[in-house]
Amino acid sequence: MTVIDLPRRSPSPAQAKRSLIPWIFVGGMGVVIVVNSILIYYAMHSWTGIVTAKPYERGIEYNKVLEAQAQQDALGWVFDADIEPWGDSNILTVRITARDGAALDGMALTGRLVRPIDIMPDVPLTFTAAGNGRYTASVVLPKHGQWDLKLKAEKGADWYHLTRRLFVK
Known part of the structure; x- marks a missing residue:
């Protein structure tokens, strides 16, 4: 073969x-x-993006939210908020005026600063009247950057909820 x-x-x-x-x-x-x-x-493993504790319930009650916003808008209160460094702390100044620009004194303010992107405790605020519609609070913040001011202003039976983004240097 x-x-x-x-x-x-x-x-x-x-x-x-x-x-x-x-x-x-x-x-x-x-x-x-x-x-x-x-x-x-x-x-x-990253941030969920949820900014409201109960988003479903808030969505159901959205008409109540719109009604409350309309009541606030009818008051005509104008808010200006600013935060500036002052030594080791910061001074938060809120100025409140009426629609015509007249300063609003005699308000009761309560509020807190909330870190929008970090999970950290809120920083409570204690305001004192500084005259001419200005209210100030001294605050020590753990971090610089963006903070949300959550404020409730009351005068008699009227109230106003404000959320304002502030940048702390």
Whole structure:
């Protein structure tokens, strides 16, 4: 019996390409799985974006929110808030005027500063009247940056809720 040794032929470019197609498909699916896994991890371990404690209930009562806002707008009170460094602390100044620009004195203010992007305790505020519609509060903040001023101003039976973004340098 004679063995004939035939010369080996190298695969044609079309055959080589065909043999890579399944591996390209598997590699593409692997990339999709890895990227999706990274996105899922960051979605589960980052800030939720919820800014209201009970968003569903607040949505149901949205007409009450609109009514309260209309009552506040009818008062015509105008608020200006500013925070400036003062030694180791900061001085928060709130100026309240009527629609015609007249200063509103004799208000009772309560409020707090809330960090909008960090989970940290609120900073309570104690205001003192400074005259000419100005009210001041001295506050020591743990961090610089953005803070939300949550304020309730009352005068007699009238009240106004204010949320204002402040930047602390």
